[in-house]
Amino acid sequence: MSDMEIRSQLRAFILENYLFTDDQNALSDTQSFLKAGILDSMGILELIAFLEEELGVMVAPAEMVPENLDSIDNLMAFIVNRIPA
Amino acid sequence: MRDQYLDPELQLDLAFEADRITNFIRQSLAGTLHRRGLVVGLSGGIDSSVCAALAVRAIGPERVLGLMMPEADSSDDSRKLADVLVQHLGIEAQLEDITATLDGLDCYRRRDEAIRIALPEYQSDWKSKIVLSGASQGLINHFTVVAESPDGQRFEAALPLKAYLSIVAATNFKQRVRKTMEYFHADARNYAVVGTPNRLEYDQGFFVKNGDGAADIKPISHLYKSQVYAMARYLELPENICQTTPTTDTYSLPQGQDEFYFALPYEQMDLALLYKNQSRPAADLAKRLELDIAVAQRIYDDIEQKRKTTQYLHMSPLRLEAS
Numbered sequence: 001m002s003d004m005e006i007r008s009q010l011r012a013f014i015l016e017n018y019l020f021t022d023d024q025n026a027l028s029d030t031q032s033f034l035k036a037g038i039l040d041s042m043g044i045l046e047l048i049a050f051l052e053e054e055l056g057v058m059v060a061p062a063e064m065v066p067e068n069l070d071s072i073d074n075l076m077a078f079i080v081n082r083i084p085a
Numbered sequence: 086m087r088d089q090y091l092d093p094e095l096q097l098d099l100a101f102e103a104d105r106i107t108n109f110i111r112q113s114l115a116g117t118l119h120r121r122g123l124v125v126g127l128s129g130g131i132d133s134s135v136c137a138a139l140a141v142r143a144i145g146p147e148r149v150l151g152l153m154m155p156e157a158d159s160s161d162d163s164r165k166l167a168d169v170l171v172q173h174l175g176i177e178a179q180l181e182d183i184t185a186t187l188d189g190l191d192c193y194r195r196r197d198e199a200i201r202i203a204l205p206e207y208q209s210d211w212k213s214k215i216v217l218s219g220a221s222q223g224l225i226n227h228f229t230v231v232a233e234s235p236d237g238q239r240f241e242a243a244l245p246l247k248a249y250l251s252i253v254a255a256t257n258f259k260q261r262v263r264k265t266m267e268y269f270h271a272d273a274r275n276y277a278v279v280g281t282p283n284r285l286e287y288d289q290g291f292f293v294k295n296g297d298g299a300a301d302i303k304p305i306s307h308l309y310k311s312q313v314y315a316m317a318r319y320l321e322l323p324e325n326i327c328q329t330t331p332t333t334d335t336y337s338l339p340q341g342q343d344e345f346y347f348a349l350p351y352e353q354m355d356l357a358l359l360y361k362n363q364s365r366p367a368a369d370l371a372k373r374l375e376l377d378i379a380v381a382q383r384i385y386d387d388i389e390q391k392r393k394t395t396q397y398l399h400m401s402p403l404r405l406e407a408s
Contacts, residue, residue, distance in 0.1 A: 040394040044225050049246045061218070061243070064225040 003080055006055070010075055013050055018043060029072040044069055051075075056084040088315035095311050095355060099319035103142065106304050110143035113277075113302050120277035120301070122148035124267050127178070129166030131329050132281040132305065135313050138320045139304055140279060141174050150270055151178040154263045156187055158337040169323050179270065183262045192258040199251035203230050203242040210235060214336035215244065215252060217346060223383045233338055256335050260296025268299075277301035283310045285354055289388065290395020291346045298398055309355040348387050349374075357384050 001009075011027060018038050019026050033039035039047065047069060051057040057079045059068075068078040086100040114120055122144065125137040140149045151174075153167045171178040187193065193209070200207045207213070212233045219226040228244040230252070244252070264278075271278045280300025282292055287306040292298035305313055310331065317327045331351055332340055347354045353374050360370045371381035 034390070037393070041226055041390055042394060045227065045246045045249075048225075061224060061227055064219060064227055065223060066225070069225065 001083060003076070006080065006083065007072065007076055009055070010072055013047070013054075014038065014072070017046075027072070029076075031072075032066075032070050034066060034070055047075075051079060055079065057082045086319060088318060090318070091311055091315040092352070092356065094359060095309055095315075097312060097315075099316060102308075103139065103316065103319060106139050107143035110140060110302065110304055114144065118277045118301050120271070120275055122150065122274060122276040123279050123302075124150045124152060124271045124274075124276050125279045125281070126263055126267050126297075127151045127153050127167040127170060128281075128334055129163035129170070129326075129329065130331065130334070131310075131313055131317055131326065132283050132286075134166075134170050134322055134326045135317050135320065136279050136281045136304055137170060137174060137176065138317070138322055141176060142320070146175045147177075148276075149174070149176045150274065150276065151176050152181060152263075152267055152270060153178060154181045154183050154266055156182065156184045156259060157193065159334055160332075160339070163334050166326055166329060170326055173323050181266050183259070183266065186262050187258055190258050190262070192255050196252050196255035199248045199255065200230055200232065202248035202251075203244050204232055204240055206240065207232050208234070212337035214338040214340040215249070216340075223379070226387070231338060257293045257296055259335055260293040264296050264299050271301075279304065280306070282306050283313050284308055285310050285347065285351065285358060288358060289347065289391045290398045292398065294398045309359065310351040311355045348384050357381075358388060361385055361388050 007029075011024070011029075012022075014033070015021055015024070015027055027038070031038070033043070033047075034041075044064075048059045048064065051059060063078070066074075068074060086098060087096050088099060110123070114123070123140045125133060125140055127133050127137060137149060137151055151167070151171050153164060153171075155164050167178075197207065197209050200213055214231050216229045216231055217226055218224075218229065228249045230242055230244050230248070232240045234240070267278045270276070278299070278301050280297070280303040282297070282303060283305055284307055286292055287303065305316070308316065314327065330341070341350075349357060356373060357370055360373070367382040367385050368378050370376070370384070371378040374381065376384075
């Protein structure tokens with residue numbers, strides 16, 4: 001899967017499940033999910049479940065920090081080299 | 086009147102406060118709720134004990150009904166403490182064992198199946214609890230299930246989100262069935278139902294919507310947990326009630342509230358919430374609790390995050406006005 005495809009999959013997950021829209025302008029890649037109120041802590045746990053189940057990226061407890069998970073750009077930096085081939 | 090055991094920063098005039106609460110109860114019943122008495126669910130814990138004692142002080146023991154609603158996972162101590170309180174206050178009490186109702190709802194089976202997602206070896210006669218961790222280390226809060234077999238062997242496993250949600254959904258039956266029972270007795274007597282959250286629980290959303298969160302009046306939701314203990318001492322409740330340790334009494338293994346929900350033990354959590362409410366910098370809290378500033382800041386962040394996550398629990402159903 002290319003970086004572009006991964007990014008698009010992550011964006012679609014957030015847009016469809018938390019903003020109920022396919023309008024790409026509703027979410028910027030740098031926007032903080034928590035600060036913008038898009039996700040709460042339960043939403044972040046759902047996001048982690050999505051990473052594990054859909055992308056095969058396992059997240060250890062020590063990695064559950066906002067810097068890894070709190071925006072599309074942060075997510076990309078965290079997972080891009082960890083998706084199983 | 087001050088309390089010698091209460092932290093100086095949490096001191097309040099207990100005599101004045103007790104009078105203020107009892108006036109509030111009487112005025113609410115007479116002027117707003119129009120009910121003739123109060124139902125209090127008694128867990129044996131400090132919050133429900135203080136609420137019952139304040140109710141008695143406000144309207145007399147003959148107009149207060151105490152309900153004890155144990156189920157299969159309740160500790161024997163809870164029941165004994167509730168009995169002690171009922172005797173002490175001289176109120177009428179009824180015992181409603183809700184185990185069969187919970188069984189009828191498949192509460193225990195649903196919970197056990199969810200636990201087996203994380204711990205396949207788990208058996209229905211084992212004891213269990215959920216433990217929360219993360220906040221004070223700056224991590225997203227996440228959950229572990231701890232189980233104990235009858236021979237005392239302990240097992241622990243990280244809980245996948247679906248399993249965690251299913252366990253909580255199943256155990257929430259307990260608070261909702263209890264509240265249903267409280268309203269049955271309240272309706273049958275034209276009484277109102279007392280909600281027993283303290284300030285930590287109310288502020289941080291540590292309650293089940295339409296379960297223990299439901300009530301007609303919440304007399305101590307403005308008091309920090311340490312202040313509730315001080316009030317218990319002021320009201321001269323029995324010694325063993327004044328010394329109870331807060332537990333959830335929801336899971337079969339003993340579980341402190343700080344393991345399940347709060348980042349710190351209640352004495353420290355009270356101060357953290359007080360400092361946050363007074364807009365004091367994290368450095369002040371760090372100094373007071375002898376923590377790193379970064380840890381104190383993470384506790385502030387966790388308080389804020391819990392407020393946001395649980396905001397909807399406080400809301401009435403959202404609705405539109407007619408156009």
